[in-house]
Amino acid sequence: MSSSGFASAVMNPISEAMSAGRGLLELRDFAKNAEAVKHTADLLKALAQVQVELINKDTEIRDLKELLKLKGEMKFEKVYFYKITAEGKEGPFCPNCWSGSGKVVHLHPAGPLWWDCLTCNVKICEDREESDRRKSEINRRYQTTWFD
Numbered sequence: 096m097s098s099s100g101f102a103s104a105v106m107n108p109i110s111e112a113m114s115a116g117r118g119l120l121e122l123r124d125f126a127k128n129a130e131a132v133k134h135t136a137d138l139l140k141a142l143a144q145v146q147v148e149l150i151n152k153d154t155e156i157r158d159l160k161e162l163l164k165l166k167g168e169m170k171f172e173k174v175y176f177y178k179i180t181a182e183g184k185e186g187p188f189c190p191n192c193w194s195g196s197g198k199v200v201h202l203h204p205a206g207p208l209w210w211d212c213l214t215c216n217v218k219i220c221e222d223r224e225e226s227d228r229r230k231s232e233i234n235r236r237y238q239t240t241w242f243d
């Protein structure tokens with residue numbers, strides 16, 4: 096398991112402390128004192144837990160930095176998101192998935208002006224009038240079918 100950032104800065108002192116503790120346990124006279132052995136073993140266990148926690152925190156910090164970078168790259172345009180980086184523009188991505196769960200999900204073309212998200216099943220129209228027209232058409236069909 097590798098570490099970076101804060102964890103790597105304190106990992107060497109922790110490793111040195113663990114090495115010193117193991118050295119104490121190996122001393123013949125020290126090993127005769129059961130209480131000293133128990134406290135040293137507890138200390139080693141606590142240091143190992145600190146190491147694991149530091150690595151977890153570094154992973155969390157790295158993930159949050161990536162999310163922060165991604166949030167800076169995601170730009171809303173018309174009705175969907177694009178990811179804009181030094182390499183270029185990527186997308187469009189689903190605004191429902193990005194806003195709701197922070198997932199970057201490609202939209203799939205579904206005809207002129209229309210896009211589908213295969214993850215959340217949202218249908219997105221680039222044109223507000225077309226979208227309203229389609230919705231009212233569906234409402235009319237639904238009512239006609241329903242009341243016939």
Ligand SMILES: [Zn+2]
Nearest residue numbers: 189192212215
């Ligand atoms: Zn979606």
